[in-house]
Amino acid sequence: MPNxxxxxxxxxxxxxxxxxxxxxxxxxxxxxxxxIVFNNKIFYDFDGHIQRLFxxxxxxxxxxxxxxxxxxxxxxxxIKMNRAIVGSVYIxxxxxxxxxxxxxxxxxxxxxLTIIITKKSNIDINVKGVRAITLDDNxxxxxxxxxxxxxxxVMAKTKAVKNGAYESIFIDSDGYVTEGSSSNIWILNNDNxxxxxxxxxxxxxxxxxxxxxxxxxxxxxxxxxxxxxRDELFEANxxxxxxxxxxxxxxxxxxxxxxxxxxxGNISLNLRKLYFDNFKS
Amino acid sequence: MPNxxxxxxxxxxxxxxxxxxxxxxxxxxxxxxxxIVFNNKIFYDFDGHIQRLFxxxxxxxxxxxxxxxxxxxxxxxxIKMNRAIVGSVYIxxxxxxxxxxxxxxxxxxxxxLTIIITKKSNIDINVKGVRAITLDDNxxxxxxxxxxxxxxxVMAKTKAVKNGAYESIFIDSDGYVTEGSSSNIWILNNDNxxxxxxxxxxxxxxxxxxxxxxxxxxxxxxxxxxxxxRDELFEANxxxxxxxxxxxxxxxxxxxxxxxxxxxGNISLNLRKLYFDNFKS
Numbered sequence: 001m002p003n004x005x006x007x008x009x010x011x012x013x014x015x016x017x018x019x020x021x022x023x024x025x026x027x028x029x030x031x032x033x034x035x036i037v038f039n040n041k042i043f044y045d046f047d048g049h050i051q052r053l054f055x056x057x058x059x060x061x062x063x064x065x066x067x068x069x070x071x072x073x074x075x076x077x078x079i080k081m082n083r084a085i086v087g088s089v090y091i092x093x094x095x096x097x098x099x100x101x102x103x104x105x106x107x108x109x110x111x112x113l114t115i116i117i118t119k120k121s122n123i124d125i126n127v128k129g130v131r132a133i134t135l136d137d138n139x140x141x142x143x144x145x146x147x148x149x150x151x152x153x154v155m156a157k158t159k160a161v162k163n164g165a166y167e168s169i170f171i172d173s174d175g176y177v178t179e180g181s182s183s184n185i186w187i188l189n190n191d192n193x194x195x196x197x198x199x200x201x202x203x204x205x206x207x208x209x210x211x212x213x214x215x216x217x218x219x220x221x222x223x224x225x226x227x228x229x230r231d232e233l234f235e236a237n238x239x240x241x242x243x244x245x246x247x248x249x250x251x252x253x254x255x256x257x258x259x260x261x262x263x264x265g266n267i268s269l270n271l272r273k274l275y276f277d278n279f280k281s
Numbered sequence: 282m283p284n285x286x287x288x289x290x291x292x293x294x295x296x297x298x299x300x301x302x303x304x305x306x307x308x309x310x311x312x313x314x315x316x317i318v319f320n321n322k323i324f325y326d327f328d329g330h331i332q333r334l335f336x337x338x339x340x341x342x343x344x345x346x347x348x349x350x351x352x353x354x355x356x357x358x359x360i361k362m363n364r365a366i367v368g369s370v371y372i373x374x375x376x377x378x379x380x381x382x383x384x385x386x387x388x389x390x391x392x393x394l395t396i397i398i399t400k401k402s403n404i405d406i407n408v409k410g411v412r413a414i415t416l417d418d419n420x421x422x423x424x425x426x427x428x429x430x431x432x433x434x435v436m437a438k439t440k441a442v443k444n445g446a447y448e449s450i451f452i453d454s455d456g457y458v459t460e461g462s463s464s465n466i467w468i469l470n471n472d473n474x475x476x477x478x479x480x481x482x483x484x485x486x487x488x489x490x491x492x493x494x495x496x497x498x499x500x501x502x503x504x505x506x507x508x509x510x511r512d513e514l515f516e517a518n519x520x521x522x523x524x525x526x527x528x529x530x531x532x533x534x535x536x537x538x539x540x541x542x543x544x545x546g547n548i549s550l551n552l553r554k555l556y557f558d559n560f561k562s
């Protein structure tokens with residue numbers, strides 16, 4: 001099974017896929033990333049993800065010279081070399097390599113691009129409901145930039161898995177839901193409004209979130225972007241998460257609260273189906 | 282000039298000092314670190330730093346098997362191989378290498394230890410005063426663990442350097458000083474009390490901070506560990522920072538506020554001298 005990784009201009013075997021120890025991504029988490037899923041010849045939201053990558057790089061003042069089309073070419077090459085049909089593309093760009101020093105002011109270094117393909121056996125439109133837990137949002141103030149500052153997310157996800165759950169949902173200090181450790185969170189409230197938090201800097205502007213919002217509106221679902229509380233989460237008719245890797249996944253229990261009596265909701269399922277329908281070739 | 286780095290069990294040349302792209306330190310900042318300065322045969326606070334490294338590892342549930350003495354042996358070898366007389370030791374331990382997945386639950390992987398020596402020409406007991414700027418503390422909720430979640434610190438330090446300053450001082454949402462982007466902050470207030478923030482989880486338990494606290498007390502200086510405000514900072518008789526690499530450095534201007542009329546204070550200088558005196562061979 002080929003396992004070829006793109007590392008800083010080269011296609012390398014898994015064993016040779018190494019970065020320098022002085023990469024600022026390793027010392028400081030001074031890096032940004034994206035995940036894009038592909039299925040046969042289809043990329044899900046390719047342009048949206050790459051555009052967000054460029055936005056993240058700009059936010060951190062990382063000067064990256066690749067164009068969207070050159071990235072696509074590398075990714076297509078890599079998928080071919082790995083003989084991958086279905087899977088995900090992980091793209092990371094770090095600021096570059098330099099002797100360890102917090103400040104990057106005046107540093108003239110080249111960003112390091114790495115791309116990893118992970119094969120999946122298939123993508124199933126059908127889905128089971130999952131459990132989630134809530135916990136305090138303890139991340140830094142810029143979760144709106146997709147950086148590798150992910151240790152709080154790592155701790156949160158690990159706690160979920162330890163507790164037999166799929167996801168952890170962050171709650172801000174005012175009692176409002178922000179997002180999941182690697183997903184956006186949505187509720188269908190008791191008035192059948194589909195609510196997800198507005199882009200107030202406290203959440204990532206999810207690419208799947210954005211697509212689902214459009215697809216829902218096109219299907220006459222009342223979408224509202226605003227904050228909602230943990231209580232609204234517990235009392236919702238339906239809850240689901242969106243992410244590039246998970247698409248739409250219904251949440252049927254949060255902490256000790258069953259959602260929709262523990263059953264997968266129809267709107268959640270329909271939105272998942274709509275997502276796949278929109279990216280059919 | 283030799284430049285030998287310790288990477289996961291091997292002493293490697295600078296060019297060969299590489300870690301695998303799937304190192305969780307690279308993808309998540311799932312790693313901890315320490316910096317220790319040495320001068321001839323002296324290590325400054327060696328045991329304190331290594332003990333804190335072990336504490337950080339424990340906080341993140343990273344199972345690391347090296348003892349303090351085995352680490353010291355590697356570090357001494359490395360210093361010798363690099364023919365270094367004066368310099369700093371950077372030690373990083375990441376959780377290890379695995380296919381990218383936030384949760385580490387059930388992962389059976391070996392931590393990756395890297396050690397880098399940076400030579401210095403000499404260590405000067407004399408010191409000039411430096412400038413600092415203040416900015417909002419926007420880090421995650423666990424700055425008390427010495428992890429590589431350092432992007433806010435990177436942004437803060439870069440902002441300082443861009444503004445001709447040496448350090449950025451974080452202010453919490455209540456208006457109290459937490460710490461510098463890579464240092465602890467101290468004030469000598471108008472009652473000649475030496476104040477530094479208590480270990481309330483909002484700052485790192487600085488090793489140099491701890492030593493300076495002891496040395497000051499032994500010299501009949503009234504040391505108080507408690508929060509202090511930005512205004513108290515601006516109005517202090519003296520302000521200085523402590524860190525492993527900088528020891529004690531007087532701060533003579535913060536934002537537009539001159540401290541002690543822009544002159545280096547005597548207590549700051551004395552404490553710097555005391556620090557070196559205490560580690561003489």
